[in-house]
Amino acid sequence: MADEFEEFFSEGTQWVNGTGTPAPEPAPETAQSRRELRRRRERRRRNGMMKIVAVVATVAIVAVGAVFAYRAILSWREARLSGGVSDVQDYAGPGSGEAVFTVESGQGAQEIGENLVDAGIVKSVGAFTSAVTAADATLYPGTYTLKLQMRSVDVVKILSDPSQAGGFLEVRPGERLSDVIAAAVQVSGLAEDEFTAITSGGGSGILPAEAGGSFEGWLEPGTYDVQNRTAEEILRQMVDARIAKLDELGAPSGDERERILKIASIAEAEVNRDDYYGKVARVIENRLTQGMNLGMDTSLAYGLGTTAAKITDADIADASNPYNLHQNPGLPPTPISNPGDSAIKAAISPEEGDWMYFVTVDLETGETKFVATEDEFWQIRDEYKNNNENAN
Incomplete structure (x- = not known):
């Protein structure tokens, strides 16, 4: 500012002497004085830039401080939840005693970790959630037998193994009704007769009318809490989940919905890759359009209560089996399994193609x-035989 005043008075003011007459004109500005003015202007520009840099640096320091403060608050919170002073505290393990611990459906790693700390199983929430992240683990609902004061990584290994979960029933895509009931009996502790009395009785009040009294195909894959529930309640929650999923996927209603489940169940049983389901569904539709028997071994095997690898020529020739699609036209009387989402989507919207045959x-x-x-077909059939012979 002082430089600006000096420049103003030196360039735009006429000085007078003591008598009031103008003073002599100052000497013309020399090259040296002009250089000095430029230096002054440059200094002012540099000073302005330094002020801007200082402001930016101050803002950055405040922002970094805020981040560290936020992290410190989170660490303090974790320490409070874990009963310690650090969010990475962990027990040395392997633990002692016995602790029964339940993971409920819908719980996340943070909530599970808090409950584990409260139960005295892990030392801190931070150590547990870090172990979950490091293992990229999926934690399954169920009741587990653990120990007190375990290492977090050991707890994660158990909670991410659904085979060690109790009290929760897991229904997998492609499982038959008989498989689901067998698992439900084992997990729930209920007698098999309590389930079969309902499934053989037509499922009144549980199944929709289009199911025709058969539970096959109407049990939605997923994980279900079967603790302290009746057989009817267990079956009802699986059927309700199936209906909700079909609605979500946009499956048609009425008899067409049962038809979709039949096609999807065959596709689920015939191949083991999602990208094939749509093609299998198209083969089924093409054969039905042409009036050609479906000839699916998986349907025949279902009717016999066995696997496709065990059917015989006599089984194929027996037309009395309504699930024998070598001899009987159309779709099977019921779905032959409980298909998953991918197979159902394929049955709703099969791929476009002229395929009539397929061979794994x-x-x-x-x-x-x-x-x-x-x-x-005979060419790929020979390819199958050659591969199978080479494998043996």
Whole structure:
């Protein structure tokens, strides 16, 4: 500011002497004085830039301080929850005694960790959640038998193993009704008769009318809490979940919904890869359109209560089995399993194609080939035989 005043008075003011007459004109500005003015202007610019830099640096320091303060608050909170002073405190393990611990459906790692700390199983929430993240683990609902004062990594290994969960029933895509009931009996402790009395009685009040009294295909894959529940309650929650999922996927209603489940169940049983379901569904639709028997071994095996690998020529020739689609036209009387989402989506919207046949040519990889003509079918059938012979 002083420099600006000096420049103003030196350039724009006429000085007078004591008598009031103008003073002599100052000497013309020299090159040296002009250089000095430029230096002054440059100093002012540098000073202005330094002020801007100082302001930016101050803002950055405040922001960094805020981040560290936020992290410190989180660490303090974790320490409070874990009963310690650090969010990475952990027991040395392996633990002692016995602790029964339940993970409820919908709980996240943070909530589970807090409950584990309260139960005296892990030392801190931070150590537990870090172990979950490091292992990229999925924690399954269920009741587990643990120990007190365990290492967090050991707890994560157990909680991410659904085979060690008790009290929760896991229904997998493609499982048959008989498989689901067997698992429900084991997990719930209820007698098998309590389930079969309902499933063989038509499921009145549980199943929709289009199911035709059969639970097959109407049990939604997923994990269910079966503790302290009746057989009817267990079956009802699986059927209700199936209906909700079909609604969500946009499946048609009425008899068409049962038809979709039949096709999806065959696709689920015939191949083991999601990208094949739509093609299998198209083969089924093409054969039905052409009036051709479906000839699916998986349906026949379902009717016999066995696997496709165990059916015989006599089984194939027996038309009395309504699930024998070699001899009987159309779809099976009921779905042959409880299909998952991918198979149901494929049945609702099959891929476009002229395929009429398919063969899984490599049993190890599941590679399946789809063709339109009978000649092509025998070619891929020979490929299957050659691969199978080489494998043996």
